Amino acid sequence: MSEARPEQFVAVLDFGAQYGQLIARRVRDLHVYSEIVPCDVSAEELRELAPSALILSGGPASVYAKDAPSIDPAIFDLGLPVLGFCYGHQIMAVTLGGEVSHSDVGEYGPATIERAPKSALFNATPLKQTVWMSHRDAVSRAPEGFIVTSSTAVCPVASMECPARKLYSTQFHPEVRHTEHGQQMLSNFLFDICGLSGDWTMENIVDRKVEEICKKVGEDRVILALSGGVDSSVVAALGARAIGRQMTCVFINHGMLRANEPEQVEEVFTKQFDVDFIHVHAEGRYAALLDGVTDPEQKRRIIGTQFWKEFFAVAQQLEEGGRPVKFLAQGTIYPDIIESGARKTGGKASTIKSHHNLIPFPEGVSFDLIEPLDHFFKDEVRELGLALGLPAHIVYRQPFPGPGLAIRIIGAVSPEKLQILKGADAIVREELDAYNQRLFDQTGERNSEHSCWQYFAVLPDIRSVGVMGDERTYARPVILRAVESSDAMTADWAKLPYDVLARISGRIVDEVPGVNRVAYDITSKPPATIEWE
Template identity: 50%
Template sequence: MIQAEDLKQLDRQIIVILDFGSQYSELIARRIRETQVYSEVISYRTTAEQLRQLNPKGIILSGGPSSVYDQGAPQCDPEIWQLGIPVLGVCYGMQLMVQQLGGEVERADRGEYGKAALVIDDPTDLLTNVDDGTTMWMSHGDSVTKLPDGFELLAHTDNTSCAAIAHHERKLYGVQFHPEVVHSLGGMPLIRNFVYHICQAEPTWTTAAFVEQSIREIRAKVGDKRVLLALSGGVDSSTLAFLMHRAIGDQLTCMFIDQGFMRKYEPERLVKLFEEQFHINVAYVNARERFLAAVDGITDPEEKRKRIGHEFIRVFEEESRRLGPFDYLAQGTLYPDVIESADTNVDPKTGERVAVKIKSHHNVGGLPKDLCFKLVEPLRKLFKDEVRKLGRSVGLPEEIVQRHPFPGPGLAIRILGEITEERLEILRDADLIVRQEINRRGIYHDFWQAFAVLLPVRSVGVMGDQRTYAYPIVLRLVSSEDGMTADWSRVPYDLLETISNRIVNEVPGVNRVVYDITSKPPGTIEWE
């Protein structure tokens, strides 16, 4: 999570989110950014004095799993209410505002979870242009039972008498629902009202402004030094390559390490595309045998990622000495990568956020402690959709901009259990069929990701009157906005049938195809 002091150098057109442990805190930031106003998540422990120095246009208090009346429940600095800066409390944030300003919050007779129709009592200010009866997403077991002095009721639901409140003069607002989630149909109009009308923020968070600022920062940091870029061919590293090349030109060398875990035909196509069409220098390194040896016999997914990440950096170090010297390593690390590599929850007793690792991204959690490069990560604060916009802005071809995310460890984490050359070949062929069929139907861009997974088990089948004992392939097709949450795609049965028939008939070693219908959460998009 970014620290308050790190925001001092950012554009003053900023709205900060004090995080009380909500699973939606980062989503609030993303929604604010959709209004072209910069937003970041910072600790709820940030003091009023620190906020005064930051001078944000607005403050949002996130939701959280605690109850405000619990002993040790997380509290914000009560001096925040005296800053004169507009504040919006969301769910727990609203209840905390009420409690600290003299109102009352109690356990509700009946909790409210899911969709609820919002009945608007005051259609002005925060709820301007929000339709009466619009759907909002509720998730709370506590309710406000008494408003603080000076507050007025803005809206209610059948089950919640105080669904939205305001102290208009002090510009303090609270909503019991979650306007940031897609299920809240009136959420974005409300957010825009807070950002533009109440906070008077200007839409300065634009792609053009980010490019200009990033180029200045890259040049200031790198100077006349040479930079090595970890190119994978995905939208993140490709966008980074275009941005870095624009900033420092021939000081940049892109290195593509073929670790043997890429999809079929991709290594050859990637190198040709960047060198011949984009005129960006790419050093190709064939390290397939080395990476296979590094993960030989390894079945634990976290260990796979760490070994691949470790080997990845070691190869870069060795090749940089051969081609270099290089002082910097540029990586396409994104905000969700950072979040997932050290994800967080809240201690129910103290409210303190503690690290809970979901998985190590090979360009975050897998870095060795003795890394000899200095890192350059201009995309570290961006969500995936923002990277796509940036890619278009710097001239990246649409075929790369819209390319599905592909994990750094590649097919190694789409093969559960031990990785062998035979399993890699099976998965490459199956994965190619998945991509061919959705491209053939013109629906590639309907999915966030669409790929195949190979399971390390065998099952009995019958092919040509012969008994078979072969691997199953899992199809994983999901929809998502930013990769932080995802839902399995409801694809036509005939598409699944075509893919299944082709895989079973064309890929030796496979006799069964299944479809993964798990959303994220509770699952992750990748299987490992």
């Protein structure tokens, strides 16, 4: 849980929903803080957490299935406003004496509901509207004291409410964009029903986080592994504002960064922010360790292991120089915690992947952790970066794996391959940065429908025949990867205009020696992943 939770916050009880994170984000979009907690939390534990309201998420199980998630019935007696979606709607019904039945016909996708004329949850929305359904089980009888507020041809109780107890629920999903008035319903719940203020803003967050860091650190020193990515850069900017040169930012240059990035990172954190900055030039050591290595997992292990060696060597030097470090600051964000299945989220997520900043310290190494972003989503981290004055090229930096270009080079890494990929990747980013900017100028949205979320070049370990200047060539192809996504959990290949693709291809072949062909990867995730290795 966060170190200093706002006085007003919404607890999202997670029943294993695919939209669990999305619910929390939609609440935060309305400037109300939210956290994901386990569905098996007890009423007593919730009383200690003291949330302002509860939202019960959806989930994949049937309420009558063996080992289906349940809820402590006493939670409904806490006097808190409660809003349930899908499974949360059904578990509220059966827990309070209603009935859920299995329907012969399911509803999956858009559905039309007709709502009751009077309903606090539906206030300022049409009597007939489109919502997003995903169910076969449905509430067939509402509990005593509840009134049915909407229905469909398939679902007799598409929503219900008990205003006297401030209990509300919907079979559909207000949190997804396909429910056309879903955000209005959330707003009605948070402000009209719960009476919340909606004052969770970036300016308030910066002040609170600075205060937290100052209080925790005191006069001690902090060390931060600064990659140049948005997460660690925002932590560095927060640390600079809170404790200045008590923080040492260690930038380990493994030689696998994109063109001009090391110079950009050094310029920002030596000229714009008042922190102690150390640039470790480890390019030669990494090149020797990676020489001839082709297996991607071995590349990752080598790069990760050497990273910590380089980092802890700097910590040791600080110790020997009379500047002992007590705290390690990390750019861990909320999805890192959730995806790693960590209990501290309070969620029910299974472990999806391990993150480098969640790996335990080596034996004999001990730091207290500072993770000021561990309850923020990526888009919120970017907003925080802008509020702290970070330049746009860092705030909107393309997602980039820790091992860098080493895993975008298929096969062994060499100086020649690195030079080719850096040149090709710089062109891809320049052209698609400009493409995204044009869309932003037209729509005013940073992530509009057709904008690219991530884009880069891949260098496969093959050569192909070509013709350049009337001569036969046998050179390398470059693969362009560009995807549309909001959270990286799923992604679709970007439908780029032909003129943009032609310009990227022409520039790479013309400007990057050793390349005679450009291919475009049009595979979605799943079945593919965004990265190649």
